[in-house]
Amino acid sequence: xxMIWESITYLYAYLAVIPIIPFIIVLFGYGAFIRxxxxxxxxxxxxxxxxxxxxxxxxxxxxxxxKFGFYGILLFMLLGAGLLGNAQFRxxxxxxxxxxxxxxxxxxxxxxxxxxxxxxxxxxxxxxxxGAA
Numbered sequence: 001x002x003m004i005w006e007s008i009t010y011l012y013a014y015l016a017v018i019p020i021i022p023f024i025i026v027l028f029g030y031g032a033f034i035r036x037x038x039x040x041x042x043x044x045x046x047x048x049x050x051x052x053x054x055x056x057x058x059x060x061x062x063x064x065x066x067k068f069g070f071y072g073i074l075l076f077m078l079l080g081a082g083l084l085g086n087a088q089f090r091x092x093x094x095x096x097x098x099x100x101x102x103x104x105x106x107x108x109x110x111x112x113x114x115x116x117x118x119x120x121x122x123x124x125x126x127x128x129x130x131g132a133a
Contacts, residue, residue, distance in 0.1 A: 016051040016058075019116065023048040045109045052112035059119035063126070073112075080104045 015022045023044045031040030053073055060069035081104045085095050 012051070012054065016055040019048050019051040019055060019113075022051055042106075045106060049105055049109040049112060052109065052116055056112050056115045056119060059116070059123060063119060063122055073108075076111075077104050077108055080107065 026044040026047050027040050030043055031037050057069035057073055081100050084100045089095050
């Protein structure tokens with residue numbers, strides 16, 4: 001059982017290092033299966049977000065020498081969900097939790113993608129100019 005868990009951990013780590021790979025695999029694999037590019041793109045975004053969150057958290061921790069990366073991401077996601085829930089309650093009088101979760105998750109995809117690129121550039125620059133990662 002430990003070997004299976006370790007294999008899953010390594011697979012996640014390899015796919016999270018370059019999150020464009022799972023995005024492309026899901027986009028083209030699922031897109032060829034269902035023949036609906038829009039649905040395949042959304043699923044690829046949703047799956048890749050899980051990899052991006054882990055990768056950005058590790059990059060944040062390594063760049064800034066902290067252990068707050070993952071918790072900071074969760075904090076911002078919860079704050080976003082709270083703000084969206086408040087806005088939804090004020091306009092409609094009710095809350096659709098599924099819609100809020102989906103919106104926060106997909107906004108996280110774009111935010112994490114941007115942070116991934118920024119943190120990777122900072123990390124490469126730090127490695128090139130100071131010799132330390």
